[in-house]
Amino acid sequence: MQTNLADFIKNTRAGKEADAILRACVHCGFCTATCPTYQLLGDELDGPRGRIYLIKQVLEGTKATVKTQSHLDRCLTCRNCESTCPSGVEYGRLLDIGRKVVEDQVPRPVAQQLTRQLLKELLPRPWLFKPAMAAGQLLRPLLPRKLKNKVPEKQQAGIFPRREHARKMLLLDGCVQPAMSPNINRAAARVFDALEVQLLVAPKAGCCGAIRYHLNDQAGGLDDMRRNIDAWWPYVIGSNGQGVEAIVMTASGCGVTVKEYGHLLAADPLYAVKAKAISALTKDLSEILPAFEAELQEKLQGKIPQRVAYHPPCTLQHGQQIRGKVEGLLRSVGVDVQLCADSHLCCGSAGTYSVLQPELSYRLRDNKLNSLQATQPDMIVSANIGCLTHLQSGTQTPVRHWIELLDQALA
Known part of the structure; x- marks a missing residue:
């Protein structure tokens, strides 16, 4: 062109x-x-x-x-x-x-400006979002349908393992996931603990930057990225020159963004080199756990009887170009896992899209759920908090992160 x-x-x-x-x-x-x-x-x-x-x-x-x-x-x-x-x-x-x-x-109408400003200020700040979500969950039975769809039922998280292991990796806790589905990261930590790998959380790391960046506050998104790099860097270099093996992502939406830090901060003389190193270290769960397939097979074979429908998030299959790894790993440990028709299509969650474009978002959700339900699953699993919450709002079939399935079986 x-x-x-x-x-x-x-x-x-x-x-x-x-x-x-x-x-x-x-x-x-x-x-x-x-x-x-x-x-x-x-x-x-x-x-x-x-x-x-x-x-x-x-x-x-x-x-x-x-x-x-x-x-x-x-x-x-x-x-x-x-x-x-x-x-x-x-x-x-x-x-x-x-x-x-x-x-x-193009100036936006005041209502759009306020909505976008609220999303940018509330979602990336756990100290604001967590109490807001807790209040929403307390009042959930009284909430109107549209708001209730955004407030998942309160979930028990279980413990975060504290055993020391020689092998160490960083875990991004994220911004909305700990409040909406706190069990995901703890389930991941327990699975890795069973495999003798310790997951560490950097206290000052937070939102990956995607929320602000994709709401056109690109400067704010880049600041979020720099904060994470600063929080992670001591773990990357290590106290004795032996840094963490990887930065683990349990939310594919965060993963695709952190993998682009190197590109997004390439023109920043203070952060370009570090950002490139961070992106190179970043791995989705599904990129790491296949290396433990034999051990997981020994521990899990025959322990997961549910028939599972897997929805691969767009941020995983298109953003990160990772396909086949989740369902391949689940099948290797004996799970009856199915992909639905048109599994390449979006469920309509897409970060803040379900708030900003609800009509299109819910049409896509319902189309996706019809396809998923056609596989007659006992459970639907996915790999991103947005997809999980969005899909669960339209079905009574349990929707979980796939790592929770492994954690439950190991327990």
Whole structure:
């Protein structure tokens, strides 16, 4: 694709990156076939190819409009199009650049501004979000349906193991997950403890930065990333030169963001080298545990009788390009695990999308649940807190993180 970027962005880092991405696109249209919003709405501008055109026009100097902003807002950033694209177009990065430019040009209505500001201020701060979630869970029976969907029932977390092991890895506790589903990280810690690996939590680490960054507060998101790097760095270098083996992610939405620290902070002279090292150390659970497959088989074979439907999050299968590892590991330890039809499609959670675009989000959720329920599961499992909460709001079938399944069997 030929481009002629406007002077306001042409020679900037974002402009150079956007130009390279735009030039890679040949507008073949393969991406439209796997775009969830295009499938729902049938509008070219609500598919990746149309959105690329809109971003190109804005970067070339055409003034953005409310319509432009709406079409970009409706994108889930599921990155399914990246998995489909034969030209390797990095659509997710282009979208972040385009959204920020449009955000600067198109003032939002006051209600939208307040909602987005609340999300940016509340969700990344556990000291605010945790008591708010606790109050919501206490009042849950009285809440209206839409709000109740965002407040999962209170969960018992169990203990975090404290045994010392020679092998050590860092665990990102995250921002919303400890309040919404505290058992996930503790279950992961117990599974690793059984495998004689100690998971450590850096007290000052928090939100991975995705929430603010994808709500167009990119400076705030980058600050969150720098804070995490500072919190993790002593563990990375180690007191005796022997640092942690990996930084473990139990939420694939966080994992895909931390793996991009190296790129996002590449122009920061104080953090570029450290950010690259952090990204290289970051691993999803499903990348680490297959190395322990034989040991897990010995401990778990025949202990998990449930029939399980697995929903692979977009941030895992498209963002991180990790496929087959979760279901492969579960099958290796004797679990009857099924993938549903159209397992590549988004469930509609997509971070804050279910709050900002509820109509589309719930249509996608219901489509996904219909496909998952068709496998007749006893339980649905996934690998991201957003997917788990969103899916559970529409079904009575238990929805859990897959690591909780292993933890329960080990117990």
